[in-house]
Amino acid sequence: MAASSPAAPQRALTASQQLRGLFYALTPNESSFCAVEEVPNYTDKAIPWFLTLIFLEFIVKWAQKGSSARVNDSLASISAGILSRLPETLFITTELAIYIYVWDNYRLLELPWDSPWTWYLTFLGVDFGYYWFHRMAHEINLLWAVHQAHHSSEDYNLFTALRQSFLQKYASWIFYLPMALFIPPSVCAVHLQFNLLYQFWIHTEVIKNLGPLEFILNTPSHHRVHHGRNPYCIDKNYGGTLIIWDRIFGTFAAENDKVVYGLTHPINSFELFKIQFHHCIYIWKTFWNTPGFCNKLSVLFKGPGWGPGKPRLGLMEDIPEVTGKEVPYSPTLPSYLCVYVVMHFVLILGFYVDLTDTKYTLSQVTILMRVGYTILTLTSIGFLIEQRPEAPFLESVRCSTFLALHKLGYLKTYIALLSVTYEVLFSLCIAFWGIQMMKKLTSSVAKQH
Numbered sequence: 001m002a003a004s005s006p007a008a009p010q011r012a013l014t015a016s017q018q019l020r021g022l023f024y025a026l027t028p029n030e031s032s033f034c035a036v037e038e039v040p041n042y043t044d045k046a047i048p049w050f051l052t053l054i055f056l057e058f059i060v061k062w063a064q065k066g067s068s069a070r071v072n073d074s075l076a077s078i079s080a081g082i083l084s085r086l087p088e089t090l091f092i093t094t095e096l097a098i099y100i101y102v103w104d105n106y107r108l109l110e111l112p113w114d115s116p117w118t119w120y121l122t123f124l125g126v127d128f129g130y131y132w133f134h135r136m137a138h139e140i141n142l143l144w145a146v147h148q149a150h151h152s153s154e155d156y157n158l159f160t161a162l163r164q165s166f167l168q169k170y171a172s173w174i175f176y177l178p179m180a181l182f183i184p185p186s187v188c189a190v191h192l193q194f195n196l197l198y199q200f201w202i203h204t205e206v207i208k209n210l211g212p213l214e215f216i217l218n219t220p221s222h223h224r225v226h227h228g229r230n231p232y233c234i235d236k237n238y239g240g241t242l243i244i245w246d247r248i249f250g251t252f253a254a255e256n257d258k259v260v261y262g263l264t265h266p267i268n269s270f271e272l273f274k275i276q277f278h279h280c281i282y283i284w285k286t287f288w289n290t291p292g293f294c295n296k297l298s299v300l301f302k303g304p305g306w307g308p309g310k311p312r313l314g315l316m317e318d319i320p321e322v323t324g325k326e327v328p329y330s331p332t333l334p335s336y337l338c339v340y341v342v343m344h345f346v347l348i349l350g351f352y353v354d355l356t357d358t359k360y361t362l363s364q365v366t367i368l369m370r371v372g373y374t375i376l377t378l379t380s381i382g383f384l385i386e387q388r389p390e391a392p393f394l395e396s397v398r399c400s401t402f403l404a405l406h407k408l409g410y411l412k413t414y415i416a417l418l419s420v421t422y423e424v425l426f427s428l429c430i431a432f433w434g435i436q437m438m439k440k441l442t443s444s445v446a447k448q449h
Contacts, residue, residue: 011033011038011040012040013040013042013045017030018042018045018046018048018049019049021042021045021046021193021194021197022046022049022053022197022198022200022201023198023201024123024194024195024197024198024241026194028115028116028119028120029116031119031190031194032113032114032119032186032187032190033113033186033187033189033190034113034114034186035186036096036100036185036186036189038186039186039189039190039193041193041356042190042193042194042197043085043193043196043197044085044356044357046197046200047353047356050158050162050200053158053200053201054157054158054159057157057158057204057206060206061157061205061206064206069155069157069159070155070328070330071333071338071341071342072270072330072331072333072385073153073154073155073159073270073328073330074155074157074159075270075341075342075345075381075385076153076163076270076272076275076382076385077153077159077160077161077162077163078159078162078345078349079272079378079381079382080149080150080162080163080164080165080166080272080275080276081162081163081164082349082352082374082378083166083272083276083375083378084164084165084166084168084169085164085356086371086374086375087166087169089355089356089359089367089370089371090364090367090368090371093169094169094170094173095169095172095173095176095192096185096188096189096192098173098177099173099176099177099179099180099185099188100180100185102177102180102181103180103181103184103185106180106181107180107181107182108181108182109181109182110182110184111182111183111184111187113184113186113187118183118184118187119187121183122179122183122187122188122190122191123191123194123241125176125179125183125191126176126179126188126191126192126195126240127195127239127240127241127242127245128245129175129176129178129179130172130175130195130239130240131238131239131240131245131246131249132175133171133172133174133175134147134238134239134240135235135238135249135251136175137168137171138235138238138303138304139235139303139312139313140300140301140302140303141283141299141300141301141302141303141304141306142171142283142300142301143171144279144303144304145167145279145280145283146165146167146168146170146171147165147168148165148263148279148304149163149164149165149166149167149275149276150163150164150165150168151227151262151263152262152263152266152267152275153261153262154261154262154266154326154328154329155261155328156203156204156205156224156227156259156261157203157204157205158200158201158203158204160203160227160261161199161200161201161202161203162200163275165276166276167276176188176192194241195240195241198218198240198241199218199223199240199241201220202218202219202220202222202223203220203223203227204220205220205224206220207219207220207221208220208221209221214243215243215247216242216243216244217241217242217243218237218239218240218241218242218243219243221254221255222237222239222243222246222252222254222255223237224255224259224261225237225253225254225255225259226238227259227261227262228259228260228261229260229261229262229263229264229319229320229322230257230259230260230322231316231319231322232253232256232257233253233259234264234316234319235251235313236251236252236253237251237252237253238251257324258324260322260324260326262328264319264320265320266328266329268329269329269386270382270385270386271379271382271383271386271388272375272378272379272382273379273382274382279304283299283300286299287299287300290308292308295308305318305319331385331386331387333385333387337384337387340384341381341384341385344377344381345381348374348377348378348381351370351373351374351411352374354412355367355370355371355374365410366410369405369410369411370405370410370411373398373401373402373405373410373411376394376397376398376401377398379394380394380395380397380398383395389440392433392434392436392437392440393433393437395429395433396430396433396434396437399426399427399429399430399433400430402422402426403423403426403427403430406419406422406423406426
């Protein structure tokens with residue numbers, strides 16, 4: 001795939017359009033485009049609204065019961081979201097690139113891009129395709145490996161909505177491909193974003209019930225069930241925007257008992273790559289440890305709970321009992337370390353937003369350097385939250401990398417005073433973590449003697 005570069009100017013979005021995009025509330029007239037290059041990046045433009053709604057949810061939950069989101073889980077969720085979006089700073093998305101190829105070479109019919117009928121048909125088509133991808137992602141072990149990251153949080157809030165899988169977009173495209181035979185790519189590109197954006201605001205416990213809308217739309221109540229590990233929640237409510245598909249195909253369940261969130265077997269980690277890839281490693285080990293060729297294929301293509309002698313989706317009795325008293329994994333961080341990781345996370349979030357805003361003006365080398373530094377930072381923050389023994393060394397490397405990239409012009413701050421401040425700050429960080437490494441080394445030598 002070639003690097004993305006706009007052949008036509010993207011239409012500017014008003015604040016109202018950015019907000020309404022989160023609720024699939026834009027009209028066909030204001031969200032129809034002739035060419036893919038003209039389609040705005042609704043997802044990136046929604047970042048300020050993500051942050052605004054997260055803040056409002058924080059205030060409401062604090063006012064309701066004095067509780068708020070956990071720092072460790074929240075940072076892990078945002079980190080996963082950033083990682084999932086980084087490839088799009090370099091390349092056009094896989095699902096769109098393949099879609100365009102099929103459209104260019106094999107389309108049977110060309111529906112008008114500016115017709116409201118095409119817009120509404122695509123709305124239904126994308127949501128129908130998402131339902132079946134989402135269902136298969138829970139029923140086929142290989143696809144579960146590319147989706148499970150989203151379910152790994154034991155919290156359910158707007159931060160959880162951002163915990164996206166790095167791998168998912170490389171598997172979901174096939175479910176939208178039939179539309180490439182007659183739906184223009186520019187129309188599909190709009191609805192792929194809207195379908196994703198709509199699912200942001202339903203990740204909340206603040207909204208309880210939406211009355212008659214519960215019969216048609218996917219709502220916070222329905223999606224809470226989907227994220228639950230209670231027996232009645234397993235493999236239910238796959239819809240993206242509409243819940244009608246679940247009602248039609250028998251996968252609907254209404255919210256009943258208190259929902260306990262997360263994977264049936266929690267991974268107890270906030271490390272970036274473990275969240276994304278731990279199930280891939282599990283499949284690899286299970287594949288080689290399972291005897292018989294047919295059984296090995298079943299490991300890949302049957303459900304995550306399958307085992308020899310079990311039904312395709314496994315047995316419900318194998319799922320650990322839910323008591324309602326489960327305590328989420330949450331290692332205690334020293335106050336200074338909590339402040340440190342939040343401060344550096346805010347800095348990398350600023351650099352990421354700048355990258356998405358300026359990517360079309362940057363060289364490929366600069367983008368690669370910024371992407372690499374972002375991944376290094378998110379990894380190091382995960383190690384710090386876990387208080388891994390390797391964390392001081394990795395953080396020293398990260399801070400040194402920042403100074404090098406900043407000096408070479410690959411990371412810019414635009415304000416001279418801020419530039420000097422960063423250089424002093426990161427130099428002090430290197431010294432601090434260097435001292436921590438020396439302390440660990442001295443302690444290790446003393447124990448050996």
